[in-house]
Amino acid sequence: MSELTATVASAPAPARAAPLLRPGNSNCPGCGMSMALQIFARGIEHRRVQLVVPASCAAVMAGPFPTTSLAAPVVLSTFGAGAAVATGLARVARLNGDGTRVVCWAGDGGTYDIGMASLSAAAERDEDVLYVCYDNEIYGNTGGQRSSATPAGASTTNTPAGKLEEKKDILAILAAHRVRYAASLSIAHPQDAVRKVRRALDTSGFRFLHVLAPCPTGWKSEPALGIELVRLAVRSGLYPIVEIVEGRKLVINHEPDFSTEALELYLSLQRRFQRSGLSAERFAAAIAQNWRDLRARSGRIVPADREG
Amino acid sequence: MAGQLLSANHAAALAAALAGRANRAARGFCSGVYPITPSTECMELLCNQEIEKGEVVRVESEHSAMAVCIGAAASGARTFSTSSSNGLALMAENVVAAALLRLPVVMVAANRTLGPPWNIWADHGDTLLLRDSGWVQLYCADNQEVLDSVLCAYRLAEDRRVLLPVLVCQEGFVLSHTMTETDVPSQERVDRFLPPLELPGRLGATPRVMGGIDAPHTTEVHRAQHHEAMGRVFEVYREVQAAFERELGRRPADPVVAYRAEDAEALIVSMGTIASTVVRAVDEARARGERLGAVRVRMFRPFPADALARLFRGKRRIAVIDRNLSLGFGGVLWGEARGQAEPGAIVQGYVIGIGGGDVRPAHVAAIAADLAARTAAGAPVLLEAGT
Numbered sequence: 001m002s003e004l005t006a007t008v009a010s011a012p013a014p015a016r017a018a019p020l021l022r023p024g025n026s027n028c029p030g031c032g033m034s035m036a037l038q039i040f041a042r043g044i045e046h047r048r049v050q051l052v053v054p055a056s057c058a059a060v061m062a063g064p065f066p067t068t069s070l071a072a073p074v075v076l077s078t079f080g081a082g083a084a085v086a087t088g089l090a091r092v093a094r095l096n097g098d099g100t101r102v103v104c105w106a107g108d109g110g111t112y113d114i115g116m117a118s119l120s121a122a123a124e125r126d127e128d129v130l131y132v133c134y135d136n137e138i139y140g141n142t143g144g145q146r147s148s149a150t151p152a153g154a155s156t157t158n159t160p161a162g163k164l165e166e167k168k169d170i171l172a173i174l175a176a177h178r179v180r181y182a183a184s185l186s187i188a189h190p191q192d193a194v195r196k197v198r199r200a201l202d203t204s205g206f207r208f209l210h211v212l213a214p215c216p217t218g219w220k221s222e223p224a225l226g227i228e229l230v231r232l233a234v235r236s237g238l239y240p241i242v243e244i245v246e247g248r249k250l251v252i253n254h255e256p257d258f259s260t261e262a263l264e265l266y267l268s269l270q271r272r273f274q275r276s277g278l279s280a281e282r283f284a285a286a287i288a289q290n291w292r293d294l295r296a297r298s299g300r301i302v303p304a305d306r307e308g
Numbered sequence: 309m310a311g312q313l314l315s316a317n318h319a320a321a322l323a324a325a326l327a328g329r330a331n332r333a334a335r336g337f338c339s340g341v342y343p344i345t346p347s348t349e350c351m352e353l354l355c356n357q358e359i360e361k362g363e364v365v366r367v368e369s370e371h372s373a374m375a376v377c378i379g380a381a382a383s384g385a386r387t388f389s390t391s392s393s394n395g396l397a398l399m400a401e402n403v404v405a406a407a408l409l410r411l412p413v414v415m416v417a418a419n420r421t422l423g424p425p426w427n428i429w430a431d432h433g434d435t436l437l438l439r440d441s442g443w444v445q446l447y448c449a450d451n452q453e454v455l456d457s458v459l460c461a462y463r464l465a466e467d468r469r470v471l472l473p474v475l476v477c478q479e480g481f482v483l484s485h486t487m488t489e490t491d492v493p494s495q496e497r498v499d500r501f502l503p504p505l506e507l508p509g510r511l512g513a514t515p516r517v518m519g520g521i522d523a524p525h526t527t528e529v530h531r532a533q534h535h536e537a538m539g540r541v542f543e544v545y546r547e548v549q550a551a552f553e554r555e556l557g558r559r560p561a562d563p564v565v566a567y568r569a570e571d572a573e574a575l576i577v578s579m580g581t582i583a584s585t586v587v588r589a590v591d592e593a594r595a596r597g598e599r600l601g602a603v604r605v606r607m608f609r610p611f612p613a614d615a616l617a618r619l620f621r622g623k624r625r626i627a628v629i630d631r632n633l634s635l636g637f638g639g640v641l642w643g644e645a646r647g648q649a650e651p652g653a654i655v656q657g658y659v660i661g662i663g664g665g666d667v668r669p670a671h672v673a674a675i676a677a678d679l680a681a682r683t684a685a686g687a688p689v690l691l692e693a694g695t
Contacts, residue, residue, distance in 0.1 A: 062520050065517075068515065068516065075517075077375065078405050080371060081371060081402055081405075087375075088340065088376040088383065089379040095361050096335060117372070
């Protein structure tokens with residue numbers, strides 16, 4: 001535990017009233033980001049946080065001025081500048097030693113695309129910022145266009161026949177920056193997720209968390225099925241649950257069963273994969289390759305976590 | 309004046325550092341910077357300053373430089389940035405955001421024409437691109453004015469009746485790289501002039517959202533409030549002038565500076581360093597018996613319309629010199645100043661010195677002669693200073 005962690009623990013911050021996202025928010029029913037935010041809130045506990053939210057569904061979620069559904073201090077930033085605005089807050093928090101943990105809460109477009117320069121630069125400078133990317137694999141806020149997080153084969157409003165290109169490997173990109181801590185979270189595996197949130201909050205320097213966040217509107221899926229969809233993505237190996245320390249030590253936290261049934265269910269429960277007709281076999285081949293790489297990088301295989 | 313030999317870039321950096329240290333008893337100082345010619349030396353010197361309770365973040369773009377200032381200012385710190393030309397253009401989105409969030413950020417622009425084609429020399433086209441960004445804009449005539457304006461900018465920006473960012477403009481190379489004797493005040497005097505910043509509504513531990521969603525009618529209210537704050541700048545600036553004179557022993561220039569204007573038959577209006585050249589040309593014209601006068605617009609936003617209207621009273625011939633060009637229109641200052649002249653007055657626009665063309669007293673004399681020969685105003689005249 002770092003010195004800063006001790007400061008945080010002793011900071012006279014009031015116990016935070018859960019939930020972080022209060023009633024009256026303007027999110028769609030079944031929004032994966034809302035669920036991710038509530039899991040995140042469980043990890044915050046007594047810690048004093050400030051959020052930076054770049055333009056996204058998360059920026060809209062707070063509701064119209066002067067109301068707010070977010071039970072935390074928040075700056076809504078311009079689309080590409082989330083990590084840089086967070087840098088300003090974090091530097092001043094450090095100057096004043098009040099133990100505030102600055103968290104950037106951004107969507108995939110703001111992270112993978114327009115925000116990549118400021119994200120990469122803040123990671124390179126090792127700013128004391130926790131960057132969370134809720135990834136709905138789409139520009140949900142503008143009606144569902146492709147981002148570089150959209151998987152191959154998924155239809156969006158500007159790639160109606162299905163996107164051709166593969167999704168960026170965001171964790172590998174952040175690992176290449178040798179960030180202090182990077183991890184993927186599953187909303188279907190909340191204990192692992194809350195543990196990672198706590199670890200990320202209590203680490204100093206730049207940290208990154210990636211959350212797969214189903215978007216019923218863009219994915220054309222049942223709002224009630226979000227958690228189940230993520231569980232299927234984890235089971236099939238499509239969404240690996242890992243953590244990477246200092247950009248080098250990769251730990252596989254959850255062993256998938258690589259079930260074909262899970263993969264087929266994942267694809268069939270969303271209508272966004274219908275038009276391209278990309279087969280489960282094609283996905284399975286990519287998953288197998290990805291897992292060969294992950295195992296090579298992890299150096300060991302961790303037994304399956306039976307949680308959830 | 310016993311001063312140091314300083315360029316305007318260095319004068320600006322020293323002023324920012326003094327202002328930063330003056331906030332050490334409050335939330336401190338945090339600056340986001342990125343290099344671009346001709347403002348680079350300002351950020352370089354700033355990066356070499358020891359600032360108690362201060363941070364200078366070397367970011368990856370001007371867009372992020374202003375974003376760091378936004379985050380830091382939201383947290384109640386005193387902030388600073390500096391840029392030029394295409395850097396300001398890239399930064400523009402966050403320049404607007406800083407203003408609309410009503411954050412008292414201070415920035416110095418070393419004016420440089422926009423490219424491509426690439427040109428590193430001065431004109432006001434870059435900062436006038438940000439004319440409608442909601443920032444107060446001050447245009448400086450010399451290096452001492454740059455240093456003093458930066459200090460005044462903080463006091464003005466941080467006043468609760470204003471709470472707006474301030475852009476201090478100084479021409480690239482003409483001032484940015486030209487050393488003149490400049491008085492640098494002591495930290496003690498700056499401390500007396502700049503009280504610790506207690507930003508109302510700063511981000512702390514209380515849940516609040518800065519920059520949340522506005523419905524149309526709330527945007528109307530917010531814009532009106534912003535506009536009203538701009539309107540209060542003149543009054544607050546007068547107080548800032550008085551406080552500056554009291555604590556630092558000099559009186560900063562008024563928003564509009566007149567020179568031998570009272571009995572003038574013709575006026576030449578300009579901004580920035582060309583105004584100094586115009587003063588020289590006025591003296592030469594007076595020596596020839598021509599009743600010429602000059603007006604320098606130092607504060608461009610908010611626009612000092614009333615002050616100009618007073619100076620234009622009874623004047624039948626007015627030349628407006630712009631070191632900028634709004635393509636398809638003419639000079640920006642001409643466009644705004646002509647509305648303050650009396651009906652029937654000849655207000656002729658001249659554009660000169662774009663991209664750093666060297667403007668001399670002889671050019672101004674030629675403009676005065678052209679104005680005197682006119683029976684009516686015509687389309688803006690684009691002059692090439694190089695010919």
